[in-house]
Amino acid sequence: MSQAETRIALPQRHFGETRRKDAWWLQPLVVAGVLSAFIVYSTWAALQGAHYSFAGYLSPFYSPEIFGNSDHAWFGPWPLWWPSWIPYSPAFLILWAPGGFRFTCYYYRGAYYKAFWASPSNCTVGKPHKKYTGERSFPLILQNIHRYFLYLALIFLVFLSIDVYHGMWFPTAGSGAEFGIGVGTLVLLVNVLLLGSYTLGCHSLRHLIGGRKDCVSKAVGGAMPYKCVSCLNRKHMLCAWLSLFWVGFTDFYIRMLSMGYFTDWRIL
Numbered sequence: 001m002s003q004a005e006t007r008i009a010l011p012q013r014h015f016g017e018t019r020r021k022d023a024w025w026l027q028p029l030v031v032a033g034v035l036s037a038f039i040v041y042s043t044w045a046a047l048q049g050a051h052y053s054f055a056g057y058l059s060p061f062y063s064p065e066i067f068g069n070s071d072h073a074w075f076g077p078w079p080l081w082w083p084s085w086i087p088y089s090p091a092f093l094i095l096w097a098p099g100g101f102r103f104t105c106y107y108y109r110g111a112y113y114k115a116f117w118a119s120p121s122n123c124t125v126g127k128p129h130k131k132y133t134g135e136r137s138f139p140l141i142l143q144n145i146h147r148y149f150l151y152l153a154l155i156f157l158v159f160l161s162i163d164v165y166h167g168m169w170f171p172t173a174g175s176g177a178e179f180g181i182g183v184g185t186l187v188l189l190v191n192v193l194l195l196g197s198y199t200l201g202c203h204s205l206r207h208l209i210g211g212r213k214d215c216v217s218k219a220v221g222g223a224m225p226y227k228c229v230s231c232l233n234r235k236h237m238l239c240a241w242l243s244l245f246w247v248g249f250t251d252f253y254i255r256m257l258s259m260g261y262f263t264d265w266r267i268l
Contacts, residue, residue: 018125018126020122020124020125024123024125025121025122027114027122028115028121028122029115031112031114032112032115035111035112035116038244038248041248041252042061042095042248042251045061046061046092047087049087049088049089050258051259052070052090052091052251053065053070053258054254054257054258054264055167055170055171055182055257055264056166056167056177057163057167057184057185057188057254057257057264058070058072058163058166058167059250059251059254060160060188060247060250060251061091062090062091062094063156063159063160063163064094064159065090066093066094067079067082068090072163073090097149097152097156098152098153101146101149101152101153104142104143104145104149105146105202106146106203106204107236107240109143150204153199153202154199157195160188160191160192161192163192164185164188164192167184167189168180168185170182170266180266180267181266181267182265182266182267183265183267184253184257184264187250190246191247194239194243194247195246197239197242197243198236198239198240198242198243200229201229201233201236202233206226206229206233209226209229210226210229
């Protein structure tokens with residue numbers, strides 16, 4: 001160590017110890033509550049394997065429906081080779097992809113690291129861990145595959161956009177369908193817009209487009225795409241929460257329609 005260098009011993013706080021006088025525990029508590037509620041609901045909805053479609057509407061938890069009993073299924077009914085000890089739910093075949101994208105998201109990492117792991121619970125608050133290991137070992141090292149989940153999330157946006165189109169066609173008395181716009185159509189459309197804002201504002205996408213360039217004008221497609229992604233990236237936290245709420249509400253709305261509790265009003 002040179003003469004110009006000095007070592008500063010940082011204070012070691014016990015778990016929860018702090019000099020802060022504000023309600024520092026409120027934010028992580030709310031985050032833990034909201035995320036827990038979403039995890040419980042989405043898991044319950046995925047386990048149902050029913051009431052996930054109505055007319056041309058398909059729940060985003062089940063899109064794309066690879067196997068299933070609705071008209072949206074790509075390959076028809078559930079295959080006979082599926083193990084009997086695993087619940088029959090189309091959501092199990094696809095939900096891992098958008099779920100993995102959110103779980104490894106840079107913003108959500110910081111949110112649930114504080115809320116669930118107290119690493120730390122908030123600034124200048126003691127944490128239960130004696131040393132910081134970061135994301136260099138299992139299981140947190142798996143967070144580094146976020147970029148690959150981004151590729152899948154971009155593909156899922158295409159599927160969900162197609163679902164909006166299908167939501168514009170309503171079955172008639174015969175075997176055909178007529179064009180129309182219902183409240184459910186708008187619910188599906190808002191879901192795509194919010195999920196698109198969240199996905200296209202991803203830190204990894206921003207880096208891929210131009211973050212690794214010394215000159216922004218040399219970014220993929222020029223400076224404009226980089227500026228657009230950067231604009232969404234500045235609102236990434238807001239888009240993350242709005243899209244999380246709305247994707248859950250979209251499934252809930254379609255589920256209530258299928259079960260007969262809601263009436264889908266036709267606007268057009």
